[in-house]
Amino acid sequence: MRRDSLFYQLFAQLPQTLFDLLGRDTPQGYRFESVELKQTAFRIDGVFVPPDPSGIVYFCEVQFQRDNTFYERFFAEIFLYLRLYRQTFSDWQAVVIYPHRQAEQECFEPYQLLVNSDRLHRVYLNELGSLEALPLSLALMQLTVLPEVEMPTAARLLAERTRTEAVPRPEVIMELITTIVLYKFTELSREEVLRMLGFTTEELKRTRFY
Template sequence: MKTDSIFYRLFKERGEVFFELIERPVQEAQDYNFASYEVKQTAFRIDGFFQPLQEDTTKPLYFTEVQFRYDANVYAGLFAEIFIYLNQNNPGQDWRGIIIFATRGFEPKNLLPYQELLESRKVTRIYLDELPSRRFRSLNMEIVRLVICDRAVALEVGREVLEQTDEVEDETERLDLLNLITTVLSYKFSDLSREAMEQMFGLDELRQTRFAREMREEGREEGREEGREEGREEGREEAKIQLIPILLELGLSIDRIAASLSLSVEQVQQAIADREEN
């Protein structure tokens, strides 16, 4: 799954994330619907579009683009989409263009044709790797941090986000959050089984999410409930073995890994040796 696709899902399921990113009150998300928009009779498609739910000329339209790779034409494409939309729909309210880059290096090099727009209040550029740490204090922004951080940091951030999710009182919202978070974690740790993810994050409720159900439907879930106890035990053992290379990446010693996973030092050493052979 592409990282920009995860962001568009974030915006659709938790519009508050977008408004926190652009430093607007999160309550404004209640007044908007997020969707993609196909511009009629053209090859353009607006991937991220926040439109007010009610006709209210005081609330701007938000056109957003998320870039996790270099694209020299990203500004040309975005502004073309915006002005074609304005021409076709003639809206009564103001508009804003929001471009979210993973890093400044993904921004086009030739800015001259768009300079006046980029420097106007119409356009906001966000570089995720330059956001100050104080911006990552809410649950929404912690989920953003989970999406953009590297794998080693994701272990710690994932646990923090899940702890915050436990505090959400509304059951439906909490399960929606778990579905979203487990999707991000499965993207970050695509080489791990469900059992390994449960072992890593202590996420018993993972069994209730769409992610777990999809794994069951595709026949990828190990240690099935209907299996024998021996099979379940083997699944748990394999889950621990899968965690060893990740814990090594985090700088843990063999002794500490063994203690953390309730394995012997010999088992950890053998797993490392088997991995190096493969």
């Protein structure tokens, strides 16, 4: 499953997801960007840019494979960005999303102070809680890491929540659920996936995939 592109779509379509992870109210005006830093090979996958220079810039990375030089690269990218775009923000925070604790690198030296500071937030998807209780944005994240046997039931649950709860942009959430399942069950057709999610014929006709 190409989780990087899935999370990129999730953040781009539902930028409030980052603030749900942090347990904060979603501020207005933030935009999500993927930033390539000039004259380097560095690319920061997720940058949440504040609407004015008095705001906080947020850096977000999704890390599903253990990389024992990850923090070395991540902090290098962050500090280069801070140098290049210092006039666009007043402070910074960083978020790293792991599927579980075992995916994190083992040794934090010489970045122990930064890793343990309140500037860095480490999120482990398998510890977020139940799909029923999570905000839909976070439940979508958790859906990406569920075993194949659990995914159909979980995806139907999220599709039903999307239909019955007062959520912003329900059509976007439904599309994201469908896309996640399509990535997982590559042998199924789009229509079979939509049927799995419990779409009626009329709902099916209203989807982009139809």
